[in-house]
Amino acid sequence: MRIRQVAVVGALLGLLGVPAHAEARDISRDVLAENDGWAWADGGTTGGSAADDAHVYTVTDRAGLVRALDGGSDTPKIIKIAGTIDANTDDDGDRLDCADYATDGYRTKKYLAAYDPRTWGSAKPSGPQEEARQASAARQAERVVLPVGSNTTIVGLGSKAVLKGGSLQVKDADNVIIRNLELRDAYDCFPVWQPNNGGLGDWKTAYDTLWLNGATHVWVDHVTASDKGHPDEKEPTYFGRNYLRHDGLLDITGGSDLVTVSWSRFADHDKAMLIGNGDTVTGDRGRLRVTLHHNEFESVVQRAPRVRFGQVHLYNNRYVVPEDAHDYRYSVGVSTESAVFAENNAFHTPGHIEVADLVKSWNGTALHATGTLFNGYPVDLLTIYNAYNSGSERDLTADVGWTPTLHTKIDSADAADREVARGAGAGRTP
Known part of the structure; x- marks a missing residue:
């Protein structure tokens, strides 16, 4: 279907989940509010708000979306996604x-027969089947990788806007807004076996639902990201490892900087959010400044987020670990030179998960954590973590070397918990 440069009204609103009697507010030219996190620094984030009428698109299929994205061009543009x-x-x-x-x-x-560790050993896969895997993966990438350029706003219309199977990639781009959109099931058909990963080997996948790589001034708001449709836990086990099909829900790497993620929902996934992609990537120092507020992490195994190098303000977020969570690992990962300032976050967990399980440290030394609620009770997260891990991991200090100044009103964890449960995710934009 062709790109339609028209307003969506009347009967179409009903199809998009907007009551016929309601007048949907057009959020497509919204800009980030003053002081709303790191993305407001150094000039703010305005996305495609300056687009002329010729560069305002309503798209309903992949072909239309690709044309509107224009190969990741920097031309100011507004892209409205209708339906799935x-x-x-x-x-x-x-x-x-x-x-x-x-x-x-x-x-x-x-592929499995060719690289079975019992016969192939621990060498990196090579030869005809690995070459065929790479060629097959390239064919899928041509369809599912969707580059987002500078000065772009992407918004979902109504309450039922979905991008399924795609990987939105904001690479070396500046000034991007993505709002009110469900990002679902960035499924990799051709995972690669890495024999030496983690000592036991592991499967590596290619696609994040949303990837910021060298991106600056990005606002992600009222987005829902999940593996809905193809959960990794239902995939088979090969070579003793789960045959993973998904990478991150939102990864912020490659020196990305000045990012605000607000009122979004991350669900039903293993490794949800990575900020900084390597302990040796010292070029990330002074970058990876990210604000995460009023987000919900539900049924997430780990990385909510895991941080290297970055100054991350983590406030008024809601974490829900389900009763049957047998594989939960942690929520907040403190890694090399990270500086996480956590305020007034609420955690809901089953009885077998302890307060100290919420945090994991890899070479990290600092975590400021105040106002934390754990199953409705206030806890001193840092003190409990240090006491529980005494002798096995280095103690974390509360001095992270900075104090956030760019933020909206910080509510109590209890109040934020209720508000996030009601208002986070796609289809709930005010």
Whole structure:
């Protein structure tokens, strides 16, 4: 279907989850409010608000979205997504599955037979099946990788706007806004086996639902990101490891800077959010400044977030660990030279999870944590963590070397917990 540069009104509003009697507020030219986190620094974040009428698009399929994104151009643009867009479709809109991408003789069974550690050993995969995997993966990437350029606003219309199977990638771009959109199931058809990863080997996947790489001035608001449709926990086990199909929900790497993530929901996923992608990437020093506020992390195993180097303000967020969470690892990861300032966050967990389990440290030394609620009770997260891990991990200090000044009103953890439960995620934009 072609791009329609028109307002969506009347009957279409009903299809998008907006009552016929309601007048939906147009949020497409909204800019980040004053002092709303790090993305307000150094000039603020305005996205595509300056776009002329010729660069305001309403899209309903992958082909229209690709045309509107214009290869990641820097031209100011506003892209409104209506209904569900499936990235795994051809130019005619027909659905593509993994078999359609497979080429050069790639087959999962052949790949597994070729690189079984019992016969292949611990060397990096090479040869015909790995080459076929790479060629197949490249074919999928042509469809699902969607580059977002500078001066762009992407918004979902109504309460049912979904991008399925795609990976929005903001690479080396500045001034981007993404709001009111469900990002679902960035499914990798062709994971690669890495024999030496973590000592036991592991499967590595290619796509984040949203990836900021060298991006600056980015506001992510009222987004819902999940593995809905293909949870990794239901995938098989090969070589003793879960055959992962998803990477991060929102990864912020490659020296990205000045980012605000607000009123969003991250759910049903393993590694949700990575800020800083390597202990040796010292070029990230002074960057990776991120604000996370009024977000919900539900059924997330780890990385909510995990931080390297960055100055991260983490306030008024809600964490929900389900009763049947047998694989929960941690929520806040404190890694090399990170400086996390956490205020008034609320955690809900089952009985087998302790307060000290909420934090994990890898070479990290600092975590400021005040106003924390744990299953409705106030706790001193840092003191409990240090006491529990005494002798096994270095103590964390509350002095992170900075104090946030760019933020909206910070509510009590109890009040924020209720508000986030009601208002976070796509379809709930005020």
